[in-house]
Each structure stands twice: as structure tokens, then as C-alpha cells.
Amino acid sequence: MNSRPLVAASDDPDDFSVITPGHFLIGSELLKIPEPDLTDQKISIQNRLKLISQISQSFWRSWSKDYLTQLQVENSLCKFRGQRFGVDKRRQSTSDKVENGKSLETFEGTDNYIRAVNLKTANGGLKRPIHKLVKLPIDIT
Numbered sequence: 001m002n003s004r005p006l007v008a009a010s011d012d013p014d015d016f017s018v019i020t021p022g023h024f025l026i027g028s029e030l031l032k033i034p035e036p037d038l039t040d041q042k043i044s045i046q047n048r049l050k051l052i053s054q055i056s057q058s059f060w061r062s063w064s065k066d067y068l069t070q071l072q073v074e075n076s077l078c079k080f081r082g083q084r085f086g087v088d089k090r091r092q093s094t095s096d097k098v099e100n101g102k103s104l105e106t107f108e109g110t111d112n113y114i115r116a117v118n119l120k121t122a123n124g125g126l127k128r129p130i131h132k133l134v135k136l137p138i139d140i141t
Contacts, residue, residue, distance in 0.1 A: 007067070101126070
């Protein structure tokens, strides 16, 4: 495991902290002093389930707030060129209901900005406004 930075921890240009692979394993940098071992502590099943649920919800909230917002198409100014993949955010309840799509055609508004994209998905094709899409950090042509 290395301490190579994956992404900046914040958008603040004066903040030089980064997220590393260690953050996913132990929640902090790998070089940090380890915390005391609490694995032998007895926790009731109800408290354990609440803790697991809280950790899962906290991770999803942080991930969607910090990472997904970086992928968000900014104010319709970013153009979908060619065969970029997008994520259809029409169902925002859980992470397992996100549909991947491949942009086939773009539709411009009267101001010459792209307003909608025709997507090819596993379930067929659909036309979605770009504010409902998130660009993935991959390019497949």
C-alpha cells in the first residue's frame, strides 16, 4: 500500500491535504500513529447494526458529496464530445439504481449550449437533460 494522493481533500487552494489509499483502509494517512485495538470490546447486536448502518450512510454521504460533485457537469458549459459515458441520476435513492449510458447525440438550446443528450443504455435509449448526468472519469471510444 502506498501513500500516493488520489484526489484533493477539499477545493480550498490553500489546503494541501489529500486522500490516499490509506484513507480507505484505516480512515487516515498510513503514517499516522495507530489507535488502540478495540476489537475485543463487546458490542450488542443492536448497537453493532446501528454502527454499521451509520458508517455505511456516512461513507455514502461523504463520497457522493466530495467525489460525485467533482464529476458533475458544470452549468451546461462542458460539452459531451463523442462517446463519453454518463451516469443517469434520475433515481437518486440508492447507489445500486444508477444506470450507465453512452452518449450518442447531443441537443443544443437556442444559446448554443448543450442542453440534452441521447443516451444508449443497457435497457435501450433515452434522452436526458445534462443536469441529470454525471461524466465518468473514463473515455471509451
